[in-house]
Amino acid sequence: MVIELDKVAYSYGGGELFSDLSLTMAPGSFHFLTGPSGAGKTTLLKLCYGELTATAGQARIFGQDSRTLSRDQVAMVRRRIGVVHQDCQFLDHLSVAENVALPLAVSGRASEAGQNLSDLLAWVGLTGQAAQRPPELSGGERQRAALARAVIMSPDVIIADEPTGNIDWEMSQRLLRLLVELNKMGKTVFVATHDLNLIRAAKSQVSARILRLKDRRLQVAGVDL
Amino acid sequence: MSLQLRHSLSLMTGDKQADRSVPPTGFTAWLTLFTAAAMAFLAVFALALSTATDRLADRWAAELARTSTLRISAPEDQMAAQTAAAIRLLETTPGVAEARPLTDEEQRTLLEPWFGPDLPVETLPIPRLIEIIEEGEGYDPTGLRARLQAEVPGAVLDDHTRWREPLVEAANRLRLLGWVSIALIAASTGAMITLAAQAALSANAQVIRVMRLVGATDEYIASAFVRRFTIRAFNGAFVGVVLGGIGILFLPDTEVAGGFLTGLGFQGGEWIWLLLVPPLAAMVAFLATWAAALRNLREQS
Numbered sequence: 001m002v003i004e005l006d007k008v009a010y011s012y013g014g015g016e017l018f019s020d021l022s023l024t025m026a027p028g029s030f031h032f033l034t035g036p037s038g039a040g041k042t043t044l045l046k047l048c049y050g051e052l053t054a055t056a057g058q059a060r061i062f063g064q065d066s067r068t069l070s071r072d073q074v075a076m077v078r079r080r081i082g083v084v085h086q087d088c089q090f091l092d093h094l095s096v097a098e099n100v101a102l103p104l105a106v107s108g109r110a111s112e113a114g115q116n117l118s119d120l121l122a123w124v125g126l127t128g129q130a131a132q133r134p135p136e137l138s139g140g141e142r143q144r145a146a147l148a149r150a151v152i153m154s155p156d157v158i159i160a161d162e163p164t165g166n167i168d169w170e171m172s173q174r175l176l177r178l179l180v181e182l183n184k185m186g187k188t189v190f191v192a193t194h195d196l197n198l199i200r201a202a203k204s205q206v207s208a209r210i211l212r213l214k215d216r217r218l219q220v221a222g223v224d225l
Numbered sequence: 226m227s228l229q230l231r232h233s234l235s236l237m238t239g240d241k242q243a244d245r246s247v248p249p250t251g252f253t254a255w256l257t258l259f260t261a262a263a264m265a266f267l268a269v270f271a272l273a274l275s276t277a278t279d280r281l282a283d284r285w286a287a288e289l290a291r292t293s294t295l296r297i298s299a300p301e302d303q304m305a306a307q308t309a310a311a312i313r314l315l316e317t318t319p320g321v322a323e324a325r326p327l328t329d330e331e332q333r334t335l336l337e338p339w340f341g342p343d344l345p346v347e348t349l350p351i352p353r354l355i356e357i358i359e360e361g362e363g364y365d366p367t368g369l370r371a372r373l374q375a376e377v378p379g380a381v382l383d384d385h386t387r388w389r390e391p392l393v394e395a396a397n398r399l400r401l402l403g404w405v406s407i408a409l410i411a412a413s414t415g416a417m418i419t420l421a422a423q424a425a426l427s428a429n430a431q432v433i434r435v436m437r438l439v440g441a442t443d444e445y446i447a448s449a450f451v452r453r454f455t456i457r458a459f460n461g462a463f464v465g466v467v468l469g470g471i472g473i474l475f476l477p478d479t480e481v482a483g484g485f486l487t488g489l490g491f492q493g494g495e496w497i498w499l500l501l502v503p504p505l506a507a508m509v510a511f512l513a514t515w516a517a518a519l520r521n522l523r524e525q526s
């Protein structure tokens with residue numbers, strides 16, 4: 001299994017956001033996560049890529065208990081999991097192109113950027129903005145840049161937190177097609193979204209499991225939503 | 226081992242990208258440059274003090290060790306005989322190159338500052354002085370004294386040990402103080418650079434967070450800071466050394482002013498010491514920043 005949550009619970013210090021939550025993600029699977037705002041979707045994703053560790057239960061990432069990962073191992077895990085953060089997280093003093101290539105740079109593979117980087121920027125429609133700084137981009141452009149950065153390392157797993165939050169329908173469709181394409185290449189994809197239309201559109205392209213986080217529980221949602 | 230070396234080298238020569246990832250912070254950059262320059266400037270003077278004292282101690286020790294004086298006090302009628310006996314004895318003593326009684330003229334010159342120029346040396350019952358110049362390892366003062374006592378009862382040997390020892394002792398102490406100053410300068414440089422590095426790390430907490438999110442290791446992030454501080458410390462120290470060196474170079478000339486203070490400076494090969502200051506400053510900065518960065522990164526999640 002790529003990611004396994006075994007009866008995990010999480011609390012930021014107050015009450016538990018969720019508890020006794022189990023989830024297994026096989027290699028090459030596609031999962032959607034929905035649920036009301038504040039239910040803990042972002043928190044759940046953070047458990048999956050090791051930014052947070054569960055307050056109870058066990059989270060295994062690539063088979064290893066996330067609590068036992070050393071700081072260097074966490075860094076290595078993050079190179080294998082591309083993440084689109086809900087709040088993007090860029091380095092504002094670098095250009096868009098440099099931000100997209102940052103995962104390559106920090107893993108000592110800066111020289112590999114080249115053609116791959118320009119293709120990727122072209123695909124997310126940011127060729128013209130490559131030299132700009134992230135604060136100069138629109139919300140949708142920032143999210144496209146974040147997606148490009150998440151996939152540049154060609155990671156095994158892609159986790160996207162509201163990747164279509166600020167994008168128009170057409171761009172959302174393109175983004176979805178990219179995620180589906182990546183999934184067809186064997187990558188595991190996990191997308192948290194409010195956008196039910198996106199999930200409906202995905203159903204015709206890929207067989208995805210749809211999870212719903214509500215009232216501290218994770219349910220497998222019906223096909224008809 | 227070679228891997229370790231290559232690793233350290235790569236830390237120094239570096240990854241430009243890592244440097245770009247961390248935005249430059251003007252304040253800590255200037256603080257580091259200034260500290261390194263000021264400390265290097267001080268180090269130049271501490272070094273000058275140490276080398277000058279070194280030289281002075283050697284010179285005192287050498288000059289005083291090469292000569293000694295034999296003083297003969299005897300009733301006037303025995304003076305000539307005792308002087309001749311002493312000279313004979315000295316000439317057969319191993320380690321003595323030359324033994325020569327001072328002439329009346331020379332004795333008068335010695336006494337002139339105290340008694341004025343018209344002193345009738347011949348008529349006064351003043352002791353006769355014999356100047357001994359040593360060779361090789363010098364003579365054995367205890368043996369010589371024993372023989373003198375037997376043959377020239379009125380002779381007193383002054384081998385200058387009395388003068389030499391406190392002078393050499395003082396010079397050694399001064400030299401030690403010079404080296405302690407250099408150690409203190411290095412330690413305060415380290416402390417200042419640690420503070421500057423900590424300020425830079427805190428100012429860049431968000432940058433560090435993003436870098437970690439995309440898979441940067443602590444070592445990668447730390448190296449960006451380490452390289453920057455090392456280079457700044459080197460450059461700052463270089464400027465400080467140049468300024469300090471110019472200061473030393475333009476001290477009033479020894480020939481003209483004379484004395485210890487103006488002997489402060491470097492001669493010939495001693496200038497090489499200055500070349501060591503910037504690399505030393507860089508090394509201090511490297512270690513201080515490395516330690517500060519790893520500590521800081523482990524504390525931030």
Ligand SMILES: Nc1ncnc2c1ncn2[C@@H]1O[C@H](COP(=O)(O)OP(=O)(O)OP(=O)(O)O)[C@@H](O)[C@H]1O
Pocket residue numbers: 012017035036037038039040041042043044086
């Ligand atoms: N760092 C934090 N410290 C304390 N509480 C937090 C922290 N982050 C999130 N929370 C709280 O935890 C709850 C769940 O947050 P989370 O971001 O996981 O929700 P979400 O389901 O992603 O919401 P949204 O759909 O709005 O993005 C919220 O009530 C939030 O206020």
Ligand SMILES: [Mg+2]
Pocket residue numbers: 041042043086161
């Ligand atoms: Mg969220």
